[in-house]
Amino acid sequence: MSSVSYLPEQRRSEILAILSRGEPVSAAELAVRFSVSEDAIRRDLRKLAAEGLCEKVYGGALPVSPSAQPYSSRAGEDRSRKEALATVALTLLMPRQCVFLDVGSTNALLAEMLPSNLDLTVVTNSVPVMAALMDRPGISLFALGGSVGGQAGGMTGAQAVSDMERYRFDLAFLGTCSLCPETGVTAFDGDDAEVKRAAARNSEKIAVMVTTDKLGARLPHKVLPMEQIDYLVSEGEAAQQPLHLYQTQNNQILTTANVDTNSVKEK
Template sequence: MDKYSPEERHQLILNLLNSRSKVMATELATQLGTTEATIRRDLRFLADEGLCKRIHGGALSFAPPSGTQEERLTNRNSEKQALALAALKLVKKGQLIFLDASSTHMLLASVLPDNLDLTVVTNSPAIASRLLERKTIKTILIGGELDYSVGGAIDITAVESINKFRFDLSFLGVCAWSSEVGFSAIHYQDREFKRSVVTRSGALAVLCTDDKVEALASYPFLDSQELDYLVCTEHSSSLQGYFSNIQCQLIIV
């Protein structure tokens, strides 16, 4: 006889997904005192209800809830500040840098050095405003219709603007990462915009907060193997384990 009712198992599985972002059927079966077949049925039910994403042998949580760029800035702020400061190791003199619309990149813009003759291109007015008074940093704000939820321009006009540049280094905003599909975005148009940035970049960097690890958004845009630099915290053990085995420089804070 099962230790828990189906309803209790479903809630326990969701609780584990909220804390871990990824669960495996074999581990759940042992932990919840039931069979793998029962757990697979539970995961199938939860996926059909839109509460998780099935993967081979387990399930992933969806990307953490989003908000406006300013709203996201108040979430995990100290973690984002630490990532932004660590990312300064990647910035070199005379570079042309792209900063994607991202609350973490707002913090990065605020701490960029004044003495490196940098040129920063961004699709985010909030990021551009932080650089406006920095007279030694050239700032280019690309045009297009602003997306309220993303916090920047991601439409066809923005894509056409991106195609005028060849970036030395691009910092891409991400909604989620999983070992199954890599980095993903919540919105399709944002995915298309990010792919355009990828094609115009010499090197790609991601600043990844812990809540985005082993999660999934609807639109994958970057394979893990395409990334050059990853900045994450020491708590993201699964992320570190994966990227330590591929050609990507890890910066851990």
């Protein structure tokens, strides 16, 4: 318990510093730390959440992930960074693969960049991926059913999960809201997380593409642990989150800095 008396603004600044490191906060623990009531901490967290600085959850708060925004708001953000990730991801593709492309703005850019000479079969629950590939020669496109969510930008729910069981993927690119060494991939929405888990169950290999601002964040719904990820495509080292923390015995880490993108096949 701290003997220092904090003003509400000072408390919120300290709480925000913890969240900025990608760490969740507990109202009970913060109350002890600042020697105030849990009600006072909950008021602090509500104010931070109202300002868009955290994600309020039962018992505390989580760092804000870019994926908390509706798809339409984040589709055009950081396009050059996401294109660099997608360019690296293209090196993972082989002829005649069956590939799952999950919802997410980086996966949508990957769809735009897919070559037409690999005879790929693409299965997706993403509306933007469908739009990018529906008239593309050399690619067989299949779509999952389900309810369309504006935040996810595609189909989620029981129908999408049921449809997933009809396929077997060589490689699945999971849309990634957050990635943490301890919890792996996590998501904001439970239905979205369930679709991702179904894709992982039905795929030989799993790949995720993440910008550095998603590293270290933890969200409420578990998708899969780091040990089940085969390929992590990232921009490189991030403050407080060096990439060696994400290395497992089975995965391969590819970055935009150390992969020869000149070998990528053009459309």
